[in-house]
Amino acid sequence: MKRLRERLELRAQNLPWSAWVLLLFASGLAIRLYHLGSQCFWFDEAQTLSIAQLPLGEIYQRAYRPPLYHYLLHFWSLVAGRSEFWLRLPGALAGALVPPLLYLLGKHLYGKRIGLIAGALAVVSPALVAYSQELRMYSLLAVQFAALCGLATPLLEDDRPRGVVSLGYAVLAISALYTHYFALPFIAILAAWGAVAALLGGHRARLRRWTLLHAGAALAFVPWLLVITGGRGGTGDFTDATVSPILSEVPGVGAFLGRVWLFFGTGPVTSDWPPLRWLAWCLAGLTIVAIAATALRAALSLLRHSAGPAKPEVCDLALVWLLLAPLTLAGVMYHLRPGTVHPRHLTMLAIPLTLLLARAGDLLRSVRTRVARAPIALLGTAWWCLLGLLFLASTGLYLGDPRLQRADVRLLAEQIEARVAASDVVLLPYQDYAFDYYYQGAAKSYFLETRVGDEDLVAWAMPYLQGAQRAVLVQWVHAQSDSRSMLDWFLEANGHLVERFWVAERWVNVYDLDQDLALPEALARDVRFGPLRMSAVRFSPAPPSDERVPIALRWELDSETDTDWRVSLRLVDAGGMLLAADDRPILGEKAPVGTSLWRVGTVAHNYYLLPPSAGLPPVGYRVKVVVYSEEGPLQATSDGEPAGSVVDVGELVLAPPLQVTAPPALPEDTVTLDADLSKGLRIAGIAPLPDSIEAGQPLPVVIYWRAIAQLPAVEPDIALIDASGREIARDAGAPVYGGYPTDRWQVGQLVSDRRLLHPDPQAEPGTAEVIARLNGQSVLLGSIELTPSEREFYAPQPQVTLEATFGEWASLAGYDLEPELVAAGGPLALSLHWVARAASSTDAVVFVQLLTPDDRVIAQDDSAPAQGRWPTSGWVPGQVVTDRHALRFTDTEYRGKARLIAGMYDPNTLTRVLTADGHDHVVLATVTIH
Secondary structure (H helix, E strand, O other): OHHHHHHHHHHHHHOOHHHHHHHHHHHHHHHHHOOOOOOOOOHHHHHHHHHHOOOHHHHHHHOOOOOHHHHHHHHHHHHHOOOHHHHHHHHHHHHHHHHHHHHHHHHHHOOHHHHHHHHHHHHOOHHHHHHHOOOOOHHHHHHHHHHHHHHHHHHHHOOOOOHHHHHHHHHHHHHHHOOOOOHHHHHHHHHHHHHHHHHHOOOHHHHHHHHHHHHHHHHHOHHHHHHHHOOOOOOHHHHOOOOOOOOOOOOOHHHHHHHHHHHHHHOOOOOOOHHHHHHHHHHHHHHHHHHHHHHHHHHHHHHHOOOOOOHHHHHHHHHHHHHHHHHHHHHHHHHHOOOOOOHHHHHHHHHHHHHHHHHHHHHHHHOOOOOOHHHHHHHHHHHHHHHHHHHHHHHHHHHHOHHHOOOOHHHHHHHHHOOOOOOOEEEEOOOOHHHHHHOOOOOEEEEOOOOOOHHHHHHHHHHHHOOOOEEEEEEEOOOOOOOOOHHHHHHHHOEEEEEEEEEOOEEEEEEEEOOOOOOOOEEEEEEEEOOEEEEEEEEOOOOEOOOOEEEEEEEEEOOOOOOOOEEEEEEEOOOOOEEEEEEEEOOOOOOOOOHHHOOOOOEEEEEEEEOOOOOOOOOEEEEEEEEEEOOEEOOEEEOOEEEEOOEEEEEEEOEOOOOOOOOOOOOOOOEEEEEEEEOOEEEEEEOOOOOEEEOOOOEEEEEEEEEOOOOOOOOOEEEEEOOOOOEEEEEOOOOHHHOOOHHHOOOOOEEEEEEEEOOOOOOOOEEEEEEEEEOOEEEEEEEEEEEOOOOEOOOOOOOEEEEEEEOOOEEEEEEEEEOOOEOOOOOOEEEEEEEEOOOOOOOOEEEEEEEOOOOOEEEEEEEOHHHHOOOHHHOOOOOEEEEEEEOEEOOOOOOEEEEEEEEEEOOOOOOEOOEOOOOOOEEEEEEEEO
């Protein structure tokens, strides 16, 4: 094995350098040409191309980076046409030049072996390969920096370098500055190293020449500085960079540095594969130790040989400086503005990093100690092998795994082109350069700037939409635009959704528009939720019952808040059943930020598209609003009166469904029946019934009717029959609480009908059947098991009767007071008689207090209903709960009149439950304490 290795090394040494240059270039080019044109352009590439194809005089005005690459691409695109392969070819050629340049640089600094290793690593570097296949300037940056480092060595080593070297360095430095802004710190850091080296070496001529070269490059950059001062040039991407408000947590500098390592180790898109990620992190620790050891070894060597330091050690420190200084600067920039730096901006790091990887591995391989020479040498070889494996696997995945391919925008454009005509419009709430490049449809496409006021946006878009028969809305999931769904809401309020599909990481909504488009009328409201005020609501007039329901709420901030409030919008039927809901944060119009970042007086709209349920009847529904945070809901006032936490903001009447010939499918969990109850009336299915209920416990039944012929007005009833055949519950009448009689149904229409059966509390336990009946015909819907119940269902007869309603789920029917005469210090007990109206979402606590005329509490008792036996979350409508309280006196000396009050509160937020008239308690009686 040893002889074979020595023979191979000998043959490698005998090959001329030109052969290695040609081999590295050819192998690098072959990899970079593989599938070069198979993927479509993505956003950044298409944006670069769109600017490059402008007239020459406009490129520098529109360029968002220094314009050299755009100008080069402009002339090349005149030859290459629209082909992805040919347009990307110069980038691939530039990327293929990096391996031979690294070989030459490494050979000059350290010898042929390190040069070959560095060149080989560059051939398969996943980051360099990926950006050699993009229509971007990053492969050009890598070539420029490799060449700059190569030309810097004779400039700093020779007193009289050839003029062509100085000229080449100046041209490269200027071209790099005009290629990307991040070339500036790399060139400045390289310049600083050269100046210090020349100064410490006492080479004044070299220092003077070096300084003049960089001063000339800086002077040549002045024209572009004038462009920047004129407000152009794209510097706002760095100076004004902000973090997306959607992110709940911003990664720190440590996470950013980790991303940089993964970028160079595994490439821009392959680091999510666990084996590669694990290998990359394992090599990261070894790489840090090896580079640190290389730097320390070089520093110690310089200290020992201050008179004449060895060239390799000086090169080690130079490379470490060129690696760590830009990385440190990038970390500082990221810390100050996390949206500023991306690992691709640091492509130039690939040059010193690759050389240091080769150098550190070679040092490990060549370490000579008495004890550990073989293991350490083996470690160096293993390190090279693992790095090569990481690079090869990552590059192979990038080139060959279809899951890592970019979104196919060509397919997106083709599918939209097939769906639009000349009279239609295509809308994009962001500038999608890739779509603009590939889309060749008859309909015009428009970019809508959503970071303006909603009314301004509608006023701008309306002329383009009026007269259009169809609008296609394209929304890219990676673009933080229209986060409030304003455009969806407006289009659905003025038309109906024909189709919605997912392609190329974009949602495409196709709408057929009404003839006359208008912003739905704003209905004034005055509902206050703490610091927020809901001042208006917009209902789309009579939306179809089988489409999403558009609703908009107008919010104003009356006082500062440090909470990002959310709103739950609910659609409730006549029986109080929740049919649809949409929860979302309240966000600003011009910037999608939560209310904690609003200024007092800020106004914004929230837009909702409530999803329709299958067979939703076209009747009137109540729209209700809850404003909440993690700490719970806010209590509201409506027109100055207490309104509780759930506020009714109006009635919305739905129109008949648009699709009756092809009605919506039943929900997935529905039990399909397809049984005819009478001529033309079919029971399509029923929502799953519970396996068992307690006697007296209400049984909700959801039936899906289908009209298969024109129907007269019929009133089917739903009954619960016990094992003996006795009817123990019945709900009769026209469907949908009597609000949607069958003679209004359309043939083919699906109608969901909610019924509530109240079984006899005295019913015998056993199996009971749920049946539908009409004109002597019946259909079995299902069966349940009745179990004995300890719940009580009766008409309470308290000593003192009341009619007090708390929230939407409890009524206080009265109380029994013991004793009638109260002595100072007590005792005093009473029993409250509650009647449940519905189950509560929380387990409320009941409080009873005795108050003096000046509202001082002298006795109190707080406890869950019935000492916790019947928590409110488990109440069943119609259930009677007897709730006994023995008050504890805190003032045993008080004598005189006192008010006895009772109420409920949420133990999590200590918020009291309001009564129907808006009070937070009810007065039971006035007692005299003797």
